Amino acid sequence: MALTGLDIYKKLPQKNCGECGIPTCLAFAMKLAVGQTQLDACPYVSEETKTELSEASAPPIRLITVGTGDKALKIGEEAVLFRHEKTFYHQPGLAILVDDGMDEAVIDEKLAQLKSSQFERVGQFLRADLVAVKSSSNDSAKFVTLVKKAMGTEFPLVLISENSEIMKAALSVCVQTKPLLYAANENNFEQMAALAKESNCPLVVAAKDLGALSDLVEKVTAKGVKDIILDPGSRTIKDSLKDAVFIRRAALKKKFKPLGYPIITFPCEMYDDPYMEAVAAGVGIMKYAGVIVVSDLESWKALPLYVLRQNIYTDPQKPMQIDEGIYPIGEPDENSPVLLTTNFSLTYFTVSGEVEASKVSSWICIMDVEGLSVLTAWAAGKFIPENIGPFMKRCGITDKVKHRKIVIPGYVAQISGELEEELPDWEIQVGPREAGDIPSYLKNWSA
Helix, strand or coil, rough: CCCCHHHHHHHHHCCCCCCCCCCCCHHHHHHHHHCCCCCHHCCCCCCCHHHHCCHCCCCCCEEECCCCCHHHHEECCCCCCCCCHHHCCCCCEEEEECCCCCHHHHHHHHHHHHHHCEECCCEECCCCCEEEEEEECCCHHHHHHHHHHHCCCCCCCCEEECCCCHHHHHHHHHHCCCCCEEEEEEHHHHHHHHHHHHCCCCCCEEEHHHHHHHEEEEEEHHHCCCCCEEEEECCCHHHHHHHHHHHHHHHHHHCHHHHHEEECCCCCCCCCCHHHHHHHHHHHHHHCCCCCEEECHHHHHHHHHHHHHHHHHCCCCCCCCCCCEEEECCCCCCCCCCEEEEEEHHHHHHHHHHHHHHHHCCEEEEEECCCCCCHHHHHCCCHHHHHHHEEEEEEEHHCCCCCCEEEHHHHHHHHHHHHHHHHCEEEECCCCCHHHHHHHHHHCCCC
16 A cells, blocks of 8 residues: 555655755655655655655556657556646557458558558647557467568557467567557466566556456566556446546555556447447547557548547646747748737647638748737737737847738737837738638738
8 A cells, every 4th residue: 555645754854955846844745645746856865765665656557668769659657537637648549450360451551541640730740659460360470470560660569369379479570669468367367477577568457347457467466567558348438438437546546556557448349330439439538548449540530539639638737839930831022921929839820721721921920928829818918019019029020021011810909009009110900800711811911
């Protein structure tokens, strides 16, 4: 059982020096007990104490890494039930399933989706994360051949076989990529645990219910395996959601170590209907899945799932923002329009997309307002004439255009008069209220 704040406090130096950033050792101990700080923050704690308190300072959900290099997937280490309490750190990985019983053409088509279902949105690159390779043929040679093909994608792998000999054969060609092994069950956990320990690869532990799952996790960890992912056996949306919530609450609220690991879900096994499969994947993204295995990632399915994941795993306390400066769209010159907006990423990419669609090369001046949207920044006293005037003078736009006309967002038309006082040499023009009206506005604009 995890130590309480008072238990931890008794083992600290009790200097109350504040060098950890927390005023007293008691307050530090209380935060450490609930996973809100790290033991290394204390400069005076002894190595012996660090060892004793390692359980208390460890995150309630273990951090697991699948794969190596730039595409390695990190999941787990979450500390809250709800995003608004703090934030979620490690977004779930979406895995596309291929099977050694499939036709070669079908396999090639699915693997090709890993590239065709990649998108850019508000400055972030959205894509899948894993290839789940399943052995349904029970033929080690066929499975190894498929594993080698999947390795060509350079995505981390999930190896799916409950036959330890087939798993061993697959590992012989891909162990250096650190795949996720699926799965240890009540019948094969000794062999699978031995493979996971020897290869230093993470292992899925699968059982038919949560009671059996926690018991099996204890057996596997007793074999020396520490990197575990849980499969509670849920194969409907209702059961998957119920089990995921129970597991997360048990790990965070009860500090129940046997369930303190990420979860894998299989929407591909829940429904034959592709739309219901997408819904199940979406539920997994929203409620605590670490790895989500789907049958395919056609664009109609992939993009909504990526965007949902992006929205949930964006820190709500830190708006997505871009750097302040001047951004050219197309090939603007000294006679091109000059538009002004804030550095909220969604605002910039929406405006820039419409400007690009207009085919009118333009300059977009982006002002730093700490990532707020136009109206929010204006209401907060950041996107106001007193700040815009100095920004326009320092940003360098006067060196790029010979005219002195600036287009401000239509939603803040009321600042135009005051802005003219701040920029007496400029003509303040009020642009559209809606981004969709920008193309028609620019086509009628003249220097």
